[in-house]
Amino acid sequence: MEYAIGIDLGGTNLRLARVDREGRISSRRQVKTAQFHSSPELIDGISREARALIREAEHAGDRVLGAGIGVPGGVNPEGEIVYFLTNFPSGRDIPMRRLLEEKIGCRTRMGNDANIWAYGEGWLGAGRGRKNLVLITLGTGVGGGIIIDGKIHAGHSGIAGEVGHITIEPEGSPCGCGGRGCLETIAAAGGFIRLAQEQLDRGKPSLLSRSEEFKPLSALNVFRAAQKGDQVASEVLNRVGRALGIGISIVINVLNPEIIILGGGVAEARELFTPSMVEEIKLRAFSQKGKETQVVPPLLGEDAGILGAARLIFQIDE
Ligand SMILES: [Zn+2]
Numbered sequence: 404m405e406y407a408i409g410i411d412l413g414g415t416n417l418r419l420a421r422v423d424r425e426g427r428i429s430s431r432r433q434v435k436t437a438q439f440h441s442s443p444e445l446i447d448g449i450s451r452e453a454r455a456l457i458r459e460a461e462h463a464g465d466r467v468l469g470a471g472i473g474v475p476g477g478v479n480p481e482g483e484i485v486y487f488l489t490n491f492p493s494g495r496d497i498p499m500r501r502l503l504e505e506k507i508g509c510r511t512r513m514g515n516d517a518n519i520w521a522y523g524e525g526w527l528g529a530g531r532g533r534k535n536l537v538l539i540t541l542g543t544g545v546g547g548g549i550i551i552d553g554k555i556h557a558g559h560s561g562i563a564g565e566v567g568h569i570t571i572e573p574e575g576s577p578c579g580c581g582g583r584g585c586l587e588t589i590a591a592a593g594g595f596i597r598l599a600q601e602q603l604d605r606g607k608p609s610l611l612s613r614s615e616e617f618k619p620l621s622a623l624n625v626f627r628a629a630q631k632g633d634q635v636a637s638e639v640l641n642r643v644g645r646a647l648g649i650g651i652s653i654v655i656n657v658l659n660p661e662i663i664i665l666g667g668g669v670a671e672a673r674e675l676f677t678p679s680m681v682e683e684i685k686l687r688a689f690s691q692k693g694k695e696t697q698v699v700p701p702l703l704g705e706d707a708g709i710l711g712a713a714r715l716i717f718q719i720d721e
Pocket residue numbers: 567568578579580581582583585587
């Protein structure tokens with residue numbers, strides 16, 4: 404059999420597996436990323452784990468075609484250089500693809516994690532059989548990946564898909580990027596907390612301040628309070644939905660994707676924010692065609708990263 408090694412470097416876990424051409428996953432490995440304190444340690448650690456998988460495959464008489472990896476951070480469009488890694492003390496402008504390839508000892512391809520997730524979902528998940536899609540992840544931040552004509556669209560310098568930094572409120576809250584009122588300041592976990600706190604500071608009555616059951620203030624507790632019909636929490640979900648609808652309409656109007664895949668931990672609250680999100684999309688997306696764009700949940704869960712990374716290797720020969 405022929406395999407690729409799919410590698411998903413996350414803020415908490417480094418996950419690797421063997422993947423065959425049909426996308427079947429075997430021989431998973433997982434280690435904590437907190438043990439790596441510098442980029443050389445990180446590269447050594449990734450290579451060690453990948454080599455262990457390759458040895459195991461070769462021992463069984465199988466062939467490994469290469470290793471693909473998705474990394475959290477800025478990657479140049481050629482997939483050679485990591486400008487920076489989010490949540491890692493890793494330095495800047497690391498030629499990570501080449502360093503990994505030398506240490507792993509087989510051909511290696513690299514991309515930004517959200518792009519790779521989109522590529523995985525496009526291969527075997529919610530975007531299967533579709534050539535144009537955008538994946539948006541809602542978590543501690545808001546990320547995105549774009550697939551056009553079946554290929555990752557990384558843009559001129561690799562920053563395409565930064566949906567989280569679409570301006571929703573020009574005079575809104577400061578964002579980590581240096582801007583103001585970005586989608587991420589509203590629709591990421593921190594946005595839920597900030598919007599709820601603003602209401603509570605105005606003295607609005609809410610389960611979030613009244614009941615110990617809903618403390619501490621967190622995105623999860625805002626969802627739970629909204630499910631109980633709490634007005635402050637419901638208003639937060641409503642605003643998140645509107646902000647997402649505005650951001651997604653811009654994505655639809657610029658790229659005209661076949662579907663939008665909306666994932667990440669915060670998207671678990673989709674039933675609560677979807678009505679206001681869809682209302683904004685119907686209002687703002689261009690033409691009947693744009694308004695009909697479906698927003699769907701992902702299907703692959705955490706495996707999207709491993710599968711998308713492995714596909715980087717299989718597509719070399721396609
Ligand atoms: Zn921003």
